[in-house]
Amino acid sequence: MNKLSLSNREKLLSLIPLPWQVPQWSQLMQQKIADQLAHAYIVQGDQGLGKRLFVEKFAITLLCLNKESTDACGECTVCKMAIGGSLPDLLIIEPEEGSRDIKIDQIRLLSNFVNKSSHAGSGKVLILDRAHNLNNSAANALLKTLEEPTSATFIFLVTDLPGALPATIRSRCQRLQFSIPSTEKSSQWLLEQLPLGSDNSALAVTFASKPLLAFTDDSKGGVEGFSTMIHILSTLLTSTTELRPAVSQTSKIGELLSIGYLIEVSTILIKDLLTESEPRSVSTEINALSSRLRKSGIESRSLNLKLLNYQQELVKGRHQLMSGSNPNPQLIMESLLWQWTKLFIRP
Structure with missing residues (x-):
């Protein structure tokens, strides 16, 4: 996992959707407004494009109690809990520290979350980060959850390697594809966002195809x-x-x-x-x-x-x-x- 510092993460989250994410954001917002969101999505694309941050921001927007807003309002109970770092109706699962795999015990936690009532009454969102690292037992357990959709519960599988997901899982999810932005667009964005420094031009060129990796700390x-x-x-x-x-x-x-x-x-x-x-x-x-x-x-x-x-x-x-x-x-x-x-x- 390429980790962002807390300050970088908060800053980048506030900028979502990033310039190359606007089409995907518009697609989801249109589906939200029309009440046509899918039960589950595979959010796929290369590393460094901000897929997880995108889904986190959309999750907060989706759970926001101000349904007339096209973005998280920042004022309702849900938004204030999100700002405080604790949002009961959002669950994020990823490989545990020191492990490459997502294991069956974590998917059992997911199943329990899905079966609970929404805390704020606005639905629930589950994010499975690096979903391609599901081991076989976990994948089979997740499939059962996907086969039995729960009302107002939305699942986002974030992955760099969608082909590594079992076909049975892929067939039950809608795809949300993120593509590498143009060098001109991402380089200009990086120059605007990076702290002042003599190496910024070099960084902007090097990370043009994976902009958010320029902010990682590991x-x-x-x-x-x-x-x-x-x-x-x-x-x-x-x-x-x-x-x-x-x-x-x-x-x-x-x-x-x-x-x-x-x-x-x-x-x-x-x-x-x-x-x-x-x-x-x-x-x-x-x-x-x-x-x-x-x-x-x-x-x-x-x-x-x-x-x-x-x-x-x-x-x-x-x-x-x-x-x-x-x-x-x-x-x-x-x-x-x-x-x-x-x-x-x-x-």
């Missing part, structure tokens, strides 16, 4: 996660480095996010290699990696062709992770990292 995402990925790529160019530790590190970052970083790094490397001057990329780590490739003895045109072909494999890997074929994320990452180690071997 080593699994954001700036540190991106740097870790570059370090992995550099060490893998050493023939003595084993793949298993690298795959383990990408698992901690998240396979889908790791692939996104790989695509970003390869794009920057291609741009650097197309110039004749010394690299001037967004980070010293990428500059060092670019310089190392320049000194590999392989002609620049050939290097770029290899990187372009590798990018195609990365895109395929990302599609596999997001497909409905129950992919194995670790095997996909192992294959992609192995391909990286073979890219720069001279014929």
Whole structure:
């Protein structure tokens, strides 16, 4: 889980919907006004797009007692409880600290919540974050809840990997898709929101496809996660480095996010290699990696062709992770990292 500090979280929550989330917000609000909201949604898209914050904000708006408002009013009992950090009619379930899986005991808690009466009388909302981490027993238990909808209870399954969810669950939910925003739109938004600093332009470029990761505070995402990925790529160019530790590190970052970083790094490397001057990329780590490739003895045109072909494999890997074929994320990452180690071997 890429964690936001409390101050960052409150600030970002107040900005929801973000510029790239407006279509999804309008869709849900129209369904709300028409009393046509689905019982359950799969909220899907890449990491760093603010899916969970979006659903949390919509949940508060949905539960708000001022039904004439198109946003949470901030004044009713429900809104004041939400501001205070305690909202009885909202339950959020995610993998417990130190665990990758969502377990059956947590889904039993969900079932109990669903069967209780609404505290404020305005309904109940359940958010299942990283729903793709449901283990088999938990998935089967959740399916029973989805098969027996409860009035005025809404379930949101937030996921980066919808294909990892069982088909039986996917078939009982409406999809809400979030797409990567344009670089121009997200970069401009980041420059407006980031604290003043000399590295803001670099951050805006690096995290244009995953804007909210620029605000994370842990080593699994954001700036540190991106740097870790570059370090992995550099060490893998050493023939003595084993793949298993690298795959383990990408698992901690998240396979889908790791692939996104790989695509970003390869794009920057291609741009650097197309110039004749010394690299001037967004980070010293990428500059060092670019310089190392320049000194590999392989002609620049050939290097770029290899990187372009590798990018195609990365895109395929990302599609596999997001497909409905129950992919194995670790095997996909192992294959992609192995391909990286073979890219720069001279014929």
